[in-house]
Amino acid sequence: MSGVVTVGVDGSVQSLDAVAHAAREAGHRDAALRVVHALAGPAYLDASLWERAEDRLRDEAHQLVDEAVARARSAAPDVDVSGHVLAGEPLDVLEAQSRSSELIVVGSRGRGPFKGLLLGSNAAGLAAHGRCPVVVVREQGDPSGPILLGVDGSPAGAAAVRFALDEAAAQGARVVALHAWTTWNAPVSPPGDPGEPYANLPGMLEDAEHRVLAEALAGTSERWPDVEVEHRTVHSPTREALIEASAAARLTVVGSRGRGGFKGLLLGSVSQAVLHHAHSPVAVVRG
Known part of the structure; x- marks a missing residue:
């Protein structure tokens, strides 16, 4: 035991x-x-x-x-x-x-x-x-559904990734790793050309956010070879995307706080919103 x-x-x-x-x-x-x-x-x-x-x-x-x-x-x-x-x-x-x-x-x-x-x-x-x-x-969730993992690329979120993959391995479940972003919560890079009117050229943000998810999950296939992981990047507010996706999940996993918040908070706004409104049990994992 x-x-x-x-x-x-x-x-x-x-x-x-x-x-x-x-x-x-x-x-x-x-x-x-x-x-x-x-x-x-x-x-x-x-x-x-x-x-x-x-x-x-x-x-x-x-x-x-x-x-x-x-x-x-x-x-x-x-x-x-x-x-x-x-x-x-x-x-x-x-x-x-x-x-x-x-x-x-x-x-x-x-x-x-x-x-x-x-x-x-x-x-x-x-x-x-x-x-x-x-x-x-809060709610029972779908016992045949995946484990939904909210990924934001923050160092604290790495603990949530490990927890979700361990849970999936123990339960024989698959993982949906969801990373949601908007132009308001994605990091902004300074323009390479002072004459360029945009800090990020069209398409650059989306490519960067795909990389955030890939980097957060790097090495998971080697450590958890039997767990199927779906990478899902969506252009949507994070709270709304996770709450909507939780309706099909057996468990929703989030970090206690992510990359966009106030450093002193123990719980970020996303984890608080998911705790209040998710349609499945919610696991909050501190870094």
Whole structure:
């Protein structure tokens, strides 16, 4: 057994979907599955009220973990599954668990009070701060579809490339490596001729963006010879292209941030948009 996959649960429908996905991931990886629920004292109860409610809440927590463990064993009977109730705020607990996990999985949103949110605060926070790749399960995706890999040519994106190819090898899936570009997000070169009115001659940008994708995937056919990889370069805004393509994917993989953003951001605008709107589970991989 190679490692541990962790899934965070809170009793919501979304978290049970995440449990099934995490169980299958653990099976692909020959890893154990750790089902975790964070039990935090409600801020609106004073110490004496919390003391009286703690036993009941702890019993409920163990009950929902037992339900999640049963769901995991049903989805992947051969996986070694354990359940844990840990004290602390959910994001703190899950971030700590990510330090000893090879993958951590959560639902897109849980039982929090804001029903209209597409992405819960714990999922968003973990995607930004997790110490291992984080999968957020929004929709189930197409189990027969490819793994969709967003490629932007950034150094941080190299980790996403490796993750996607490893996933494809483990699952027997093919990869669609998609690089989307527009004249606004492609690097601009100074004109070679001062009299030339364009920084990039017609066709130069497109050729350069094809090279970005080819260079990002260089050497992958030797390292993963059994994985079929489709190179797809599209002239389109990146967010829209990835979200549209995710409808046919079993999993969408993106880096935490790419070549066009603000250096201090932990999550770039593309990864945030995909987390909110993709039609498949989304893996966010930090560089």
